[in-house]
Amino acid sequence: MDLLKQEALAEIDGRAPGGAALADEIWDYAELGYLEHRTVAAQIAWLEKEGFTIRRNIAGIETAFWAEAGNGGPLIGILGEFDALANMSQVEGLLTEEQADEGQPGHGCGHHLLGVGSMLAAAAIHAVLKRHGREGRVRYYGCPAEEGGSGKVFMARDGAFDDLDVCFSWHANSVFSMHASETLAIKTAEFRFKGRASHAAVSPHLGRSALDAVELMNVGVNYMREHMIPEARVHYALLDGGGRAANVVQANAVVGYTVRAPELSDANELFDRIAKIAEGAALMTETKVDVEIKSGLSNVLTNSTLEKMMFRNISEFVGPMEYTNEELSIASQYAETISETDVLHACKVFAKGEEIRTPMHQGIVPFDGTPTRVPVSTDAGDVSWIVPLARCFGPCYAVGTPFHSWQMVAQGKLSYAHKGMLAAAKAIAATALDVFGDPETIPAAKAELERKKRGKPYVCPLPSDMQPQIPAI
Structure with missing residues (x-):
């Protein structure tokens, strides 16, 4: 040989x-x-x-x-x-x-x-x-x-x-x-909050801020960091703050989150907790939140x-x-x-x-x-x-x-x-x-x-209907 x-x-x-x-x-x-x-x-x-x-x-x-x-x-x-x-x-x-x-x-x-x-x-x-x-x-x-x-x-x-x-x-x-x-398993998603636009001075009580919901979600996740396994990682980025006009109650805002953990089951569990925090932020601000999975990888x-x-x-x-x-x-x-x-x-x-x-x-x-x-x-x-x-x-x-x-x-x-x-x-x-x-x-x-x-089967981390995200040329 x-x-x-x-x-x-x-x-x-x-x-x-x-x-x-x-x-x-x-x-x-x-x-x-x-x-x-x-x-x-x-x-x-x-x-x-x-x-x-x-x-x-x-x-x-x-x-x-x-x-x-x-x-x-x-x-x-x-x-x-x-x-x-x-x-x-x-x-x-x-x-x-x-x-x-x-x-x-x-x-x-x-x-x-x-x-x-x-x-x-x-x-x-x-x-x-x-x-x-x-x-x-x-x-x-x-x-x-x-x-x-x-x-x-x-x-x-x-x-x-x-x-x-x-x-x-x-x-x-x-x-x-x-x-x-x-390596670490990973799960990435975008959390899209939708509220109601309004004039921030004339009628702020009629608006429901999607940006407020994003900020509350981020605060909630930061409090969660003390209560997760030390090997895990949670990253986030503000993808859409709802615009640059401070005198408008932002009707839309998007935050992206990436979760890493030693095994996919750990990442999924952590992600589920983050999703609950997002739902809580939406409840507090009377907005709605949709979650879109962007990627997932096994360890x-x-x-x-x-x-x-x-x-x-x-x-x-x-x-x-x-x-x-x-x-x-x-x-x-x-x-x-x-x-x-x-x-x-x-x-x-x-x-x-x-x-x-x-x-x-x-x-x-x-x-x-x-x-x-x-x-x-x-x-x-x-x-x-x-x-x-x-x-x-x-x-x-x-x-x-x-x-x-x-x-x-x-x-x-x-x-x-x-x-x-x-x-x-x-x-x-x-x-x-x-x-x-x-x-x-x-x-x-x-x-x-x-x-x-350890007796676990391979489970694809992506939703069954998810398709590749092909970049726009």
Whole structure:
């Protein structure tokens, strides 16, 4: 099996120039979630040349697809993302913040690398299996709208992951490590209050203020914060204050709330309490409130069976990383734009507290199978409730580069970003070949998943009639 893995790594190296060019092309496109049409077209064209069969419009979403190759044997899935972030346009390679196209999206989370790296892994796996006449199928998933759009959740609701045996993914970061992170489940909604407009001086007694209702709701939620589990998070934003005229009793007001908690059941319970507070605010102000669910994500269930296997491959076949003097010099210049606080935070969250003092991470963060808790949310969580999932981080940026920052966008086309992408692709490909070669891995990974679920079935966090929120062009 080691020889097959070495072949897979060589296959990825052989495709590296084309992969880097495709990642750069997708960086240029920088399309918002559910609008990634050029990106999807470019990925499908590349995968078809590699011999993959395409299924389009998964869950009725134009930019959701899968590409499958191989015959018989287990079916391994590999997740790819490719959406950009709003208002994150940035001039490539620049050492100062400067938008390339004012107000346009940019790849501030490295998804242009993520999707291509996963495709490279899938292509290498298929090439090796085919060359040696081995059974096994690999399926790359083109997953839209991870950034707040719940793309994988709609795909999961449609059954897109139900027939997989195991699944892999990765994410761009500034360290080389396992992504064995227990994330938070999330539920997001808008609370729309409707009252009655009136002249605030002549006839205030005839008005019923929707803005008052929003303010009372916020006060009520703030009092609730003392009485919720410490791991939970509640965020809110005033989306519509009802206008700018103070002499008008506001007839309409909208507030958005996001609830995060360790498990979806916790998030749902907390959300239900917030909804009751909203109803109370409406009663107090004699207004009406409607609730519109905007998104929902399950928490990630980690899988040490697969994660330990992936870590061994990272340690023995892939890493640590090597960089040229020129790459280290460029990374050093970006490091000067990053605060010491950002560096220490990245080391604490992603490197288990190890203080990394080099501009690029040239080591591998130790991993013993113990997951970490990271208070973020991702739609990969819903996949992890359906099929065993393992993820790693690829070192694509100067150490401490903050996510969703101009520095991350600016470094997205640099050679060391491509190197991190290739390293993650190799980790996935080598681990997938281990799974194909060891018939005991899949039942062990599935048994661990069932233990982590504790008898709970997967329940989609979105209403059954909810459709993707496609941005207006």
